[in-house]
Amino acid sequence: MKKYKLTPYTLLLIATGISVTSYALAEEQLSEIKVTDEMSSTTHTQTQPAVIHKNVRAIREEMIRDTRDLVRYTTDVGISDNGRHLKGFAMRGVEGNRVGTSVDGVSIPDFEENSLYARYGNFNSSRLTIDPELVRGIDVVRGSSSFNSGSGYLGGGVNYHTLEAIDLVKPENKFGGLLKSGYSSKNREWIYTSGLGYKDGKWEAALLYSQRRGHEMKSNGKGGLDTYGSSRGIPDPSQHTNHSYLAKISYLLNDTHKFSASLNGQINKNNTDEKSYNLQEGDWRETSDLGKRQMVNLAYEYFPQEGGISYFRTDYDWQKTDVGAINYKGAYPTDYTTFLPDFNKKELRQIYDRLMQTDFNRISFRLDSKEFDSDIGIHKFSLKVGTSRHNFRNINIDREDVTSTEINRNTIQRPIRTNHTYISLLDSITWNNTFSSDVGIRYDRYKLKPQALNARCIFCTTDIDKASFNGLSGFVGLNTNLTEIWKLGYTLSSGFRVPNASEIYFTYTHPAGNWLANPNLKSEKSLTHNILLEGKGELGKLSVNLYYTKYRNFLFDETTVGIYDNRETLFTQQVNKDKAHISGIEINGHLNLHQLASSIPNGFKFMGGLGYSKGKVSGETSLLSIQPLKAILGLDYEDPNGKWGIFSRLTYLSGKKGKDAKVLIDDERCTVPEVPNPDYTNGDYWAPPIICPTHKKLYLDSIEFPYLNKRAMIFDLYGYLNVTKDITLRAGVYNVFNRRYHTWDSLRGIPLVGATTNTVDSQGKGLQRFYAPGRNFAASLEIRF
8 A cells, every 4th residue: 555644845836825814914904794595603502612513505515414424624624433333423532422423503412332242243333424414504512511411511512503494494485395315335325305485474394214224334444354253354234224304383473572493303224134143153144224304392482572682592302212123043053064163154143133222301491691791791691490300221132043932021220310400691792893702601410210120130230329520611712813814712621420320320230341330430520721813804714713622530440460260360440440531733824826826716725734632641552543644635616606516535644653552452471480381292283382370460551552554645525516506416426546545444443452443453454445535526416386
């Protein structure tokens, strides 16, 4: 594979583009900002400077089809990739449940997983993903953000906002509609979307449906073996079918009262033939993963015409989720002519149906004041109050022997009920034409209470305490308008995450290893400092973010050596650790080249981005979710009349360094001199020649993660053509030069020991299936009426 370096010339090009933008901005006046019907900043993002806004135009322009596409051109955001299971996003050195995800203000539940059952892959530990086809805006909030969203937004969050009638109906019409079809070759996926909208000044309604049918993500690995087990070099065959739906209706009674209701949800199924499954030679497993979500919202809005109140809203939210996996397990029969497994035949022996369920109910209120003058500036207050109840349960229906009618209904832990209340107050202050600030404080209280068992549980303890957590989070933002072009800002924000049911209450006892509950866990906490320098003018935009985030009470699986049944064994328990931190810099900008030189045709634009971060956690391990350095350059052209556009992106991905990827593994050593093995001496040449005369001592060792990605450069080209004012054709070619590369996100999820899924063998065979797709294309046709 050809290697690339981020040479001084490349850095010079980035710096030159940014410097030119800076100089140009300083020479120009800030252009007039026009408000359109596209999604504007919401209350979820007004108090955060490090936010990437993807409006409906950007979603369609960049052909964002899934979470991988969403982070493709962001410099410091990745995904939590565990092969068959995607566990959300990674940002600011944390990932998974430490990065929140919400749809229309309702958080997606944590994935529930423990390090024991994660090894075997019988549970679906995915975080539910959202179909961008039904979304009008996505806010990627980087940095501590619990003031806006509560628990889970430790390192940031991704907030989705679903489509409205206004996105489907043209301004001059009452009715409108959408038909769209698309294809992506990277996973042979077809997408079909249809929608209808209505608005008449009083009533608004929207109805949408989207369907996806596709296969496994392709790998550009060469020479991979089409074999079975962890050495398999070709992705496991899979086929998915996803259904997403959205319905909204609202009625404006008069100028002051509005009622609305909405329903949205998804049913995702993915069937996988896990040929890389490696429990034992000759075993096989096929899985059917399920991800189901239903969400309902009822809302009332009040727009006072007089008095000190500007806005009031109350919401009722309901959400139910099912995340499960049906595992079909068996063995390949032995071919007695070769005494090897016959991989052309399968014998079904077991069926494991594993399901995690949640239901959620919330009532919330919001009250905004009007702006009012005082001796210390112009103030506007926003008060939010809410209470909710969240239920979690696990139910498993297993057939240990398919030839028997016996069914084993069981659970791995008790159901847990969580009651949550919160209150927050935000004060937006304008001191004068130069200085402004936002100051907010929020209080959350969570109470977790174990419930009666819903099925047989062998390892559930009977003596379980309740757990409660109090979270006080805040936000301080200071902004200075240095000139009409340049703005300087500083923010201090906090975040927290309450441990979930599995982290607190999961238990397991066995001579080979034990897992202990820990109801005395503390909430994880974070504190983010962010300095923003931003310039915006006719020539373009430049933003520089410097950040530092410190984490306290960081949750980790701690493994120690102890005694069980008179022998040494391992004990694993969730514990809190201190002194994790991450710091970094992000630079993003674009330059309108025609404004720089009139000889360049109008419509040309240069863009660039750079992200770098570094961090450390206490102890001998590393924060694996820290993204390596990433740089993006682009040259775009859009027809001034909006007829067509073409965009190019050159992405540099730095390799992960071993010293920044330390992990702990358990091993054993002989504490006395080894001696010759008498069995070997007596002619048993299958026996080891040297043995330890006593029991080996278990210990933990810190090593560099063995699977590190190498640096790579990838070039993409995509664009659109408005065939008519109602028909748009979009297409893109990705990894144009067919480079072979791994992403760090795809490698760091490979387990090192004791796992049966998503693994490679001891010699590294199997890494070929983790390569990113080679040259691939995507296209879509969109019709509006």
